[in-house]
């Protein structure tokens with residue numbers, strides 16, 4: 001059983017929700033996607049496994065799992081609303097303004113950012129979501145090529 005599934009199993013009795021196949025399916029689909037999915041993409045994938053599940057059922061379950069803290073809802077620049085597994089308390093997105101690719105950074109890749117933060121403003125951090133916008137290396141490469149051509 002995955003970490004998410006385990007968390008799900010332990011959380012459910014507390015919120016008084018019956019375990020449904022649809023919710024397990026949602027978590028499974030998002031886990032396999034290893035990234036962000038829109039509600040349409042989620043629905044498409046779930047319906048390919050189990051056609052009778054309706055969009056409204058999926059929507060309701062997505063909202064419920066988000067409220068339970070098992071899913072994260074993202075509003076990233078240039079991207080519609082997307083969902084992913086909320087498997088870490090700290091989440092960093094690097095969003096390319098040109099091709100809209102999204103890269104995830106692990107918290108340990110940020111070095112001392114978190115401890116520095118607490119030093120600047122004493123606070124008991126529960127979660128952190130960071131969105132960094134800019135250009136991915138290949139878009140930056142194209143852009144700087146264009147710019148240098150213009151200058152020549």
Ligand SMILES: [Zn+2]
Nearest residue numbers: 084091093104
């Ligand atoms: Zn993400």
Ligand SMILES: [Zn+2]
Nearest residue numbers: 096099136139
């Ligand atoms: Zn890019």
